[in-house]
Amino acid sequence: MASVVSDRYARQEQLPEVGASGQARLAEAAVLVVGAGGLGCAVLAYLAAAGVGRLVIVDPDRVEESNLHRQPLYRMSDLGQAKADAARAALLALNPRIAVEARSERLTPANAGSLTRAADVIVDAADSFAATYVLSDACYETNKPLVSASVIGLSGYAGAFCGGGPSYRAVFPELPPSAGSCAESGVLGTAVGMLGTLEAQLVLSLLLGLEPSVLGRLVSIDVRTLRFGGFSFAAAAEPAGVPLAFIEPGEVERSDIVIDLRGTAEAPVSPIPSALRIGLGALERAEHRFPLEPRIVLCCRTGVRAWRAARALEARGHRKLALIAFGA
Numbered sequence: 001m002a003s004v005v006s007d008r009y010a011r012q013e014q015l016p017e018v019g020a021s022g023q024a025r026l027a028e029a030a031v032l033v034v035g036a037g038g039l040g041c042a043v044l045a046y047l048a049a050a051g052v053g054r055l056v057i058v059d060p061d062r063v064e065e066s067n068l069h070r071q072p073l074y075r076m077s078d079l080g081q082a083k084a085d086a087a088r089a090a091l092l093a094l095n096p097r098i099a100v101e102a103r104s105e106r107l108t109p110a111n112a113g114s115l116t117r118a119a120d121v122i123v124d125a126a127d128s129f130a131a132t133y134v135l136s137d138a139c140y141e142t143n144k145p146l147v148s149a150s151v152i153g154l155s156g157y158a159g160a161f162c163g164g165g166p167s168y169r170a171v172f173p174e175l176p177p178s179a180g181s182c183a184e185s186g187v188l189g190t191a192v193g194m195l196g197t198l199e200a201q202l203v204l205s206l207l208l209g210l211e212p213s214v215l216g217r218l219v220s221i222d223v224r225t226l227r228f229g230g231f232s233f234a235a236a237a238e239p240a241g242v243p244l245a246f247i248e249p250g251e252v253e254r255s256d257i258v259i260d261l262r263g264t265a266e267a268p269v270s271p272i273p274s275a276l277r278i279g280l281g282a283l284e285r286a287e288h289r290f291p292l293e294p295r296i297v298l299c300c301r302t303g304v305r306a307w308r309a310a311r312a313l314e315a316r317g318h319r320k321l322a323l324i325a326f327g328a
Contacts, residue, residue, distance in 0.1 A: 035125035042196025070189035130325035159218035
């Protein structure tokens with residue numbers, strides 16, 4: 001997409017770091033944004049305003065009234081609409097000179113590869129540990145830069161991974177013991193906006209080729225104390241051994257032992273009929289024993305319990321393991 005001469009980008013083109021050539025680079029770029037919630041709204045709005053030529057939005061959710069305090073792309077009239085579609089309409093109203101593709105679907109291990117290959121920079125704004133690791137694995141394999149952020153309550157961080165730098169796994173080789181969410185832990189809209197805007201800045205830095213590169217850098221923010229931190233992870237080593245990988249339910253094989261860690265109150269029926277229903281505590285206490293040879297597939301909602309169960313089984317000699325995160 002060729003750069004259009006107008007007053008729209010005049011102020012940023014005055015910057016020596018941008019200029020006409022940089023604006024042309026933005027116009028020719030494609031960015032994949034996974035998640036059109038609080039982080040995604042800020043990222044998308046600023047990338048669209050800056051003239052990034054093609055934006056691809058991946059989000060399976062619909063607009064709810066509880067979203068509106070931190071997701072300013074949406075209006076009351078958007079309630080019930082698919083977020084990807086509502087975001088696309090808002091972005092094109094802001095800048096009709098760009099292309100925006102809306103995909104109302106979940107990011108999965110099955111579609112992550114094709115989505116990342118088609119983009120110049122990938123943005124993780126999904127508020128999902130499983131999505132972050134799936135994206136990092138895909139970006140590391142395709143050598144595409146990944147900008148990822150997380151925010152809960154009044155603090156969060158953003159960083160630039162892969163694309164020649166260390167992967168997310170190199171910095172965060174383990175999931176946290178529990179998964180917080182905006183719905184469960186609460187979040188302030190301005191905190192999300194700051195982290196999403198920081199993600200947009202990291203993307204623009206990568207697209208414009210600004211030096212020093214933001215790859216291998218993480219920035220943290222605590223909005224309660226107004227403290228900023230961060231560190232370089234450019235020298236971080238990739239984890240040794242075979243990583244715990246997320247797969248799709250359709251990738252389960254007949255020989256696999258499938259364990260659904262959710263209770264029947266949480267999920268009365270498992271999507272995988274052959275799944276055993278065993279709680280995380282029982283697995284961590286070694287109340288059940290399994291042969292080492294078949295692959296064990298561990299399932300839960302977010303992936304956190306599946307990860308913990310996999311580590312417990314690894315400690316008992318299991319090496320053939322896979323994870324499934326069913327999502328909300």
